[in-house]
Amino acid sequence: MSDKKEKDRLSKNLERIKPLLKKEDAVVFPDFKKTLIATDIHGDYRALEHILRFAEKKEVDSYIFLGDYIDKGPDSVSVLNTLFEMKIKNPKKIILLRGNHETSNLSGWFEFAEDLVNDPEIFDASNAVFEQMPIAAVLNNKILCVHGCIAGTKNETLKEISKKNSKSYLWNDPGTEDGLLPSQRGSGIYRIGPDMIKKYLKQNDLQMIIRGHTSHTEGVKCFCDDKLISLYSTLPYISPTVRAAVAIAKEDEIKLYYYRKTKTGFEWENETQKLKLRK
Numbered sequence: 280m281s282d283k284k285e286k287d288r289l290s291k292n293l294e295r296i297k298p299l300l301k302k303e304d305a306v307v308f309p310d311f312k313k314t315l316i317a318t319d320i321h322g323d324y325r326a327l328e329h330i331l332r333f334a335e336k337k338e339v340d341s342y343i344f345l346g347d348y349i350d351k352g353p354d355s356v357s358v359l360n361t362l363f364e365m366k367i368k369n370p371k372k373i374i375l376l377r378g379n380h381e382t383s384n385l386s387g388w389f390e391f392a393e394d395l396v397n398d399p400e401i402f403d404a405s406n407a408v409f410e411q412m413p414i415a416a417v418l419n420n421k422i423l424c425v426h427g428c429i430a431g432t433k434n435e436t437l438k439e440i441s442k443k444n445s446k447s448y449l450w451n452d453p454g455t456e457d458g459l460l461p462s463q464r465g466s467g468i469y470r471i472g473p474d475m476i477k478k479y480l481k482q483n484d485l486q487m488i489i490r491g492h493t494s495h496t497e498g499v500k501c502f503c504d505d506k507l508i509s510l511y512s513t514l515p516y517i518s519p520t521v522r523a524a525v526a527i528a529k530e531d532e533i534k535l536y537y538y539r540k541t542k543t544g545f546e547w548e549n550e551t552q553k554l555k556l557r558k
């Protein structure tokens with residue numbers, strides 16, 4: 280739910296952010312020193328605030344969000360406002376990738392559409408902005424960040440990624456069996472096997488893929504000998520065992536941080552996990 284003030288704020292932010300996103304290609308190539316990577320905020324404004332405070336404490340200088348800002352949680356409009364204002368203030372240091380919820384065929388069905396049911400102009404303007412979001416980011420020429428996965432086409436290269444034809448990158452998942460397998464998510468959506476992911480990384484001179492899109496009880500699931508990291512940064516309910524995760528990338532190291540949702544708020548775990556980039 281969001282009030283009129285938040286919606287007016289969104290309306291203004293949409294106007295200001297559109298030209299910034301339009302200028303960005305489907306694949307952006309940021310060179311960053313210390314980067315927070317988070318994903319699937321899904322309308323959870325409180326979790327976003329918590330993650331941003333954590334990132335500030337860790338002194339990151341840049342942010343990559345892997346899409347799915349809206350739906351599921353109660354505060355899609357406030358989440359968009361916060362992230363859009365960060366981007367407007369510091370466009371080179373904040374990357375907002377597109378997720379499968381930021382598409383007009385999905386965003387019309389869930390909580391975000393419900394929030395804006397009496398504001399069709401703001402809803403349409405949001406979808407027009409979503410269409411301009413980049414699809415992937417190649418961090419420091421090494422890590423491919425994307426919401427879903429690679430497309431799974433033959434001899435696929437980064438150049439194939441376009442804003443107009445992005446469905447595979449927003450919807451696909453990594454798989455544990457080799458090859459291209461159909462997905463329960465729907466027709467034209469695939470699970471990409473470790474053989475294809477390894478080949479893709481080699482062919483495109485990349486070392487790792489970080490993606491979102493799928494929730495895991497552990498917050499993170501590693502595929503393909505730790506060359507593909509599947510992250511999820513929010514939690515649908517309070518649970519002592521389920522956790523969410525964010526990553527901080529610095530030079531050749533990816534550090535994974537986990538938090539749990541408790542009755543009183545959020546708690547970061549002391550345990551972290553380090554992954555090294557390697558060819």
Ligand SMILES: [Mn+2]
Pocket residue numbers: 347378379380426491492493
């Ligand atoms: Mn998704």
